[in-house]
Amino acid sequence: MTEPLLTMSGVVKQFPGVRALDGIDLDVVAGEVHCLLGQNGAGKSTLIKVLAGVHRPDEGRITWRGEDVTIPDPTAAMALGIATIYQELDLVDGLSVAENIFLGHEPRTAGFVAQRRMRRDARALLERLGHGEIDPATELGTLSSAKQQLVSMARALSRDARLLIMDEPSAVLASDEVENLFRIIRELTAAGVAVVYISHRLEEIRTVGDRVTVLKDGRTVAEGIAVADAATPRLVALMTGRDVEYDFPPRVAPQVERRPLLEVSGLTRRGEFEDVSFTVHAGEIVGIAGLVGAGRSEILETIYGARRPDAGRVVLEGGELRPGDVARAVDGGMGLAPEERKSQALLLQQSVTGNVSLPVLQRFARLGVIDRARELDAVRERITALDVRPPDPRRSARTLSGGNQQKVVLARWLLAGSRVLLLDEPTRGVDVGARAELYRLVRALAAEGRGVVIVSSEVPEVLGLSDRVLVLRDGRVIHVGPAADIDEAGVLDLVMEGSVE
C-alpha cells in the first residue's frame, strides 16, 4: 500500500456536554474512494468539519502527506488541498457558475477579474467533469441541484484538491445522475485524487467504494476494511448491532371497516403533475413511487393545501377541502410530514413540546392562555408512546437525531388526531436502526384505522410498506396496483421506460 495521504489518530472533539468525536482513526491513500459509514450522530458530520477546518479537535493527531498539521480554518483546509462538498451546497445563487467556481481566487489581470479567462477555465473544469453543456455564464440559482453539485465539484478541482470529501452527494440526485457522479469519482481517483464518500446507501458504497471506515458513537469501530470484505450484514452489524438493511414488519389486515378517507380526483398542477386520482381507505397505506422530479412531493403538498391546484378536487372523509388552505386540511384531520424536516416541519429553536402542540394549541388554552402543565403532559404521553429518545418534552428539537425528529413530527399529528397522514420521504436522514422502528410505527398507525400516503425515493421502502402503489412518470400516474404484485425492477422499468402495460 502507498504512503497515506491523510491519517487521523485518536481525534477527539468535545462540545458543551457531548463528546462528538471520541477517538477517530482514519487513513486515506491517494486515488482511493474511502467510504465513511455510521448512523446519525455517529460523528460523521463533525469529522468532516474537523477536516474542513470548521471545528478544531481537542485531542489527537492529523497527518497530511507525512507531516503533522493543524487545520485552524477553512482557508487552511483549502490551502492543503482538502475540499468539502456539503449536503447543503455552499454556493451563491445570484452569481454565475464561473464566479462560483472561482469565488475567492478569481483569475485577475491588473486587479480586475479576468472574465474571459475565468469563463474559459470554468468551461474546461466542467468539461473535465463531463458536463461541458453547463454554460459558465449561467446564474447558479437557475440550475438543478444535480448541476449545482457539479459546480461545487468544479470549484474543488479549481483549487487543486487532493482530497475531496462528499457528504451524501447522491441524496439530491436521480439514479441516472448518480451514475454520472460515480463516473466522475472514478475519473478523479484515476488521476490520483482521494475521495472520502459518505452515504447511507450501502449499495452505493459497494458500487463506488474501495475501503470503508465505520463510525459508531464518535469512535472508529472498523478502520479501512476493503469493500470486497464488507458484506452488508457485517456493516450493518458494525453500525447498529442489527443485521438487516430493510426490515419491514409483516402485513396484518386492519381491524377497521374499509371506508374511503381521502379521495383525490383529477388533481392537476400544470408543469408539475396531471390528472392524479386515487383513494385511500381507512387502514390502508398507499405508496407513490417515481424519480426525483416526477412530481411526488408536489402532489402531497397540493392535497394538503400547501399548493393550489389548477384542477381537481380533494375530498376528506366526505367533505371537499378548500384548495390552497392548509389550516382547513389540518382541522379536517390531515397531517403532513414534509420532505425537508428541518426547514418545513420543525421549529428548531423551540422545545419538543412547542413543536408537537403547535397545530392544536387552542385545545390547551382558556381565553387564549395556555395551560402549560396540561400541554406538557399531553405531549409527554405522545412522545413516550412513539418512543422518542430521550422522552423529554422540554428538550430542544435541534438536539434530536433525524429519526427522533421525524417521530416528533408524527407525534404532532397523533396529538392532533389526524386520520390521514401524508409522509414525504419519512426516512430521509434517518439511520438504519431507527428506520425499522419507523416502518413498524407507520404500519401500526394504519392498522389503527388511519389512511397513510407515503412518498419515498427508495423503491424498496415504498413497496415494502404500502398496500397499494402509484407509479409516477413525468407527473402522470402510469401504474396503480397492489404493492405485492410488483417488484423493484418492475417499478424502475416503468419509471425509466413507461412502456410496460
Place this chain on the structure above:
Amino acid sequence: MSGTEAHAAETEAAGGDLRLWQRVDTGDLWRGGGLVIVLILLVIAGAITRPEAFLTGNNLFNILSLGAVIGVVTVGMTFIIIGGEIDLSVGALVALASVWATTVATQEFGFWGMVFSALAVGTVFGLLNGVLIAYGRLVSFIVTLAMLVSARGLAEQISNRQPQVARPPEFRSIANGSVLGIPILVLVLIAVAVIGWIVLNRTTFGRRTFAIGGNAEAARLAGVRVQRHVMTLFGLSGLCCGIAAIMLTARTTTGSSTHGQLYELDAIAAVIIGGTVLTGGRGSLVGSMLGVMVFTTITNLFILNGLSTPFQNIAKGVIIVVAVLIQRRASLRGG
C-alpha cells in the same frame, strides 16, 4: 448535553414549568444580563456625578415617564420583530393618530371620543400595513417605509402642519396625575408591558408569533393561519402606536404631525439591545423594556449633567454596539 440544553431551555418559548406565574422567566433575565450591567453602570455614573438629583424617587419616575411613550411603541415592536417582520411606520402612526384625535371635528366627541379615535386610527393603519404584507406578499420593510412617509404626509395634510391643542382637561390629568404616587403615564406603560408579556409568553397568540418568526413555512404546514396572524401583529403594533399617541398628546397637550420623530429607530434599537434577534423567532419583552430604560436613563443623565444632545446620541450608538457585543459573547458561551 447540559450546556446546549440549558441554553435551549432558556430560549424555548414553550418554556418549562407549569402554571401562569410560577416560573420567573429566567431566560429573559439571562438574555438581558448585558443590559442589566449597562444599567447598573449608568446608575453608578449618575450617583457619582449628580448624587443629590439622580438617586431620588422622583427622578426614577422622571426616567420612567420619559420612557413611557416609546416604551409602549416598543412593546408592539417586540411582537413584530419576534414574528420575523419589521415596522418602520410606528413614529408616523403616532403622529397621525395624535393629529386625527385632536382635529376640531374629533374633539367634539370629547375625551373618550378622542381616545377611541387615536386607538382606531393606529389599529386601522397598522392593519393596512398587515394586509399589504400578509396578503399582498410584500416585504414589511418596504410597506412600512412607504407607510412612514405617507402617514406623516397625511398627518401634515390634516393638521396643515400646525400643532393642534387638545382641549379636554383629562389630557392634562393624564400627563400630571398619579395614582398611589405613580405617574399615570408610567402606569399605562406598566399595564401595556404586563399584558404584552402575558400575551407573548403565555397565550396561543404569543406561541404562534414565536413559531412564525422561527420558521414561517413550518408554522404554515402545521396548520397555523400565518397570513392572518401577521396581519394581526401589525394591527397590534398600530394599536400600541395609538396608545402612545394619546400619551404623547397628553404630555405635550397637542397633536402634531411632528410627533414621534425617529421613534421607529429608538424602538428597534431597544428591542435589539434587549436580546431579540432581528431574524425573528427568539426574543424577550423584558429585554426590550430594559433597553428602553437604558436609553432613557442615558438621556436623563445627560440632562442632569447639562451635557449636549449630540454627545447623548454618540453615547447611545456606542451602547447599542456594546450591549449587542456582550449578548453575542453570552449566547456563544451558552451554546
